[in-house]
Amino acid sequence: MMSKKVLIVEDNELNMKLFHDLLDAQGYETLQTREGLQALALARTHRPDLILMDIQLPEISGLEVTKWLKEDDDLSHIPVVAVTAFAMKGDEERIRDGGCEAYISKPISVSHFLDTVRRYLG
Amino acid sequence: MGGYHPGSTPRIRAILKVTLPAPQEASSAAAPPARDAARDPGLEAALIQNLAWSAAVCLTLGAILWLIPGVPLAVVLALVLGAAPGLLAQLLRWRDREGLRLMVIAAWALAGAGAASLTGGVAGPLAAWVAAPLACAIAFDRRKAVSGGAALSIVALAVSLWATLAAKTQAPAAPVSIWLGVLGIGSVTASFAAALTVVLRRRADRTDIAEASLGRLESLLAEQPHLIMTLDTAGKVASAFGAAPQGLPPEILFSQGLIGAAHHPDRPALQTAILRAATHGEAEVSFTPRAALDRQAAISLRRLDDGRLIGVLRDASVQHAREAALDAARAEAEALNAGKSRFLANMSHELRTPLNAVIGFSDIMRQRLFGPIPDRYAEYAQLIHESGGHLLDLINDVLDMAKIEAERYELHKEVFDARDPVSAALRLVRLQAHEADIALRGVLPTEAVSIDADRRALKQIVLNLLSNALKFTPAGGQITVSLMAQGEMLELVVADTGVGLAPEDLQRIGRPFEQAGDAGSRALGTGLGLSLVRAFAQLHGGEMTIESTLGEGTAVTVRLPVVIGSENGGRQGAQIIPLDARR
Numbered sequence: 001m002m003s004k005k006v007l008i009v010e011d012n013e014l015n016m017k018l019f020h021d022l023l024d025a026q027g028y029e030t031l032q033t034r035e036g037l038q039a040l041a042l043a044r045t046h047r048p049d050l051i052l053m054d055i056q057l058p059e060i061s062g063l064e065v066t067k068w069l070k071e072d073d074d075l076s077h078i079p080v081v082a083v084t085a086f087a088m089k090g091d092e093e094r095i096r097d098g099g100c101e102a103y104i105s106k107p108i109s110v111s112h113f114l115d116t117v118r119r120y121l122g
Numbered sequence: 123m124g125g126y127h128p129g130s131t132p133r134i135r136a137i138l139k140v141t142l143p144a145p146q147e148a149s150s151a152a153a154p155p156a157r158d159a160a161r162d163p164g165l166e167a168a169l170i171q172n173l174a175w176s177a178a179v180c181l182t183l184g185a186i187l188w189l190i191p192g193v194p195l196a197v198v199l200a201l202v203l204g205a206a207p208g209l210l211a212q213l214l215r216w217r218d219r220e221g222l223r224l225m226v227i228a229a230w231a232l233a234g235a236g237a238a239s240l241t242g243g244v245a246g247p248l249a250a251w252v253a254a255p256l257a258c259a260i261a262f263d264r265r266k267a268v269s270g271g272a273a274l275s276i277v278a279l280a281v282s283l284w285a286t287l288a289a290k291t292q293a294p295a296a297p298v299s300i301w302l303g304v305l306g307i308g309s310v311t312a313s314f315a316a317a318l319t320v321v322l323r324r325r326a327d328r329t330d331i332a333e334a335s336l337g338r339l340e341s342l343l344a345e346q347p348h349l350i351m352t353l354d355t356a357g358k359v360a361s362a363f364g365a366a367p368q369g370l371p372p373e374i375l376f377s378q379g380l381i382g383a384a385h386h387p388d389r390p391a392l393q394t395a396i397l398r399a400a401t402h403g404e405a406e407v408s409f410t411p412r413a414a415l416d417r418q419a420a421i422s423l424r425r426l427d428d429g430r431l432i433g434v435l436r437d438a439s440v441q442h443a444r445e446a447a448l449d450a451a452r453a454e455a456e457a458l459n460a461g462k463s464r465f466l467a468n469m470s471h472e473l474r475t476p477l478n479a480v481i482g483f484s485d486i487m488r489q490r491l492f493g494p495i496p497d498r499y500a501e502y503a504q505l506i507h508e509s510g511g512h513l514l515d516l517i518n519d520v521l522d523m524a525k526i527e528a529e530r531y532e533l534h535k536e537v538f539d540a541r542d543p544v545s546a547a548l549r550l551v552r553l554q555a556h557e558a559d560i561a562l563r564g565v566l567p568t569e570a571v572s573i574d575a576d577r578r579a580l581k582q583i584v585l586n587l588l589s590n591a592l593k594f595t596p597a598g599g600q601i602t603v604s605l606m607a608q609g610e611m612l613e614l615v616v617a618d619t620g621v622g623l624a625p626e627d628l629q630r631i632g633r634p635f636e637q638a639g640d641a642g643s644r645a646l647g648t649g650l651g652l653s654l655v656r657a658f659a660q661l662h663g664g665e666m667t668i669e670s671t672l673g674e675g676t677a678v679t680v681r682l683p684v685v686i687g688s689e690n691g692g693r694q695g696a697q698i699i700p701l702d703a704r705r
Contacts, residue, residue: 022482107514
């Protein structure tokens, strides 16, 4: 059986490494990008089972990328979990309204992070 | 004199009535009492006239008795009568009463009628004396006295006429008759002349005084620093007094009206103010004069009884500039404050991103997620993780405060049991309290307390108060958290037996970034804890109060009007037991 693929969209190197190491240790395959636009292309090519989406990206908002993903009939079924350092009231709704399936706030709790990921990867 | 007039005479009386309602009061307060005989020149003249009359009568009597033998008793009696009222009048020198004056006039009537009747009545030589009461009354210069005097003169005339017609009296013989005739005509004529002179002079004096005070008022109006004007509801100026502000000379006001003298953009506001003054009685407005666009004028308008308006126009340029400067300063301060809050919000975000790596990697290590590591390394990872968590709390505080200050914090109200966040907070600090050897007590209601509030905010309130209490309470101390509902008010008290606060610190505390004590004695923290508690309480429409005694402890009380139903409270309400029944 093929291992599950997770696309990580994250502009911070350390956070990228953290997420990758955690997922890798769980036996998941990861795809990584720091750019929102590239995320769309990667999703089309590799059809990941889950996308971890940083909301605050340098050029384009992760919410915007999520919107495009959800508008694409081929990609809309892929669950998107937002990961963001925004922790304001209302952010969670905003993120859910933007089409994300779940929301993890930074800094993460490792166990909570893994629980959430597992929920969407089965 | 000092006013600006649009051609014709100014309607100054209306102005005087409105702007100076008290000149009469002022003058009557300043003038000596009118009843003081010695200081009333009119009365003094009347008394001299009375005395002169009596003296003339006495002299005549003496002369007749000395020069003419066998003067009839009736003539002597008549002259004595004629001398009496003038002497009686001198009583007014000591007591000037209206009644006494009337008595004097009545005495003159009696004397005139008596003397005339004793000396041949209307045909006799002293017939003229019936006019004595009128002459005296005119000398007193009182309208009422004059009409009374005239009436008494007519009565005296009637009595004399009756005496003549009834042949009760006879004129004395020729030499006496001549003396008396001269005396009668002379005294009455002189009296009238004197009385009228006095009265006319007084009238003239009064007119002079009135004109002088009118002049003073006009010069007052002309010299006061504002421009006082009367105008109609169309803004047409009828008269103006005083100093005109720059750009609003009276000529322009008269020719173009108040509205025409204003800068175009300000005219509607001026128009509105005039209408408001006409309907509501008063209005104020500022505007820029058309002839001086760098100036600012202000006018206060009031409605007069006759429907016209009176306006006080003054230069408001300095005041206007000051207000504009204040507005600008306030806007700048607000912008700075908003900038500060935005900065803090951004900073918090930037700080959280690296913290994610600190907390995340240390979390992996302390859990030995990827395989075994020595215990000591795991302990270090644990310490890194805890410190990261502490740092995160501080950043969250800063972020919350920044949001509250930027007025961007929105309460997310939901209905829940108030005991839940309180017990959760107690659980969170229990271990810490145990390690610090501090007894932690929670006094919570046994029944659910339903409240409509922001759950996170309430938990934050309890946690912040608890963490403060833990910081400032030494080992062996005690912290008590009690929660109760009173009506719609939820009351949370966190009391400790800690170091307490000095009164001067109580003032400062609860303001952002303030901590009690000097730098050395301060515990770790941003000083935001209590500010946040207060801000969260205020966001709920509640309040935070602190009671503290230095060296004994501190009790912080938070009251929030958020209770929507307390089963406990409800039952208590149904079970009120009167005090005496309990005994």
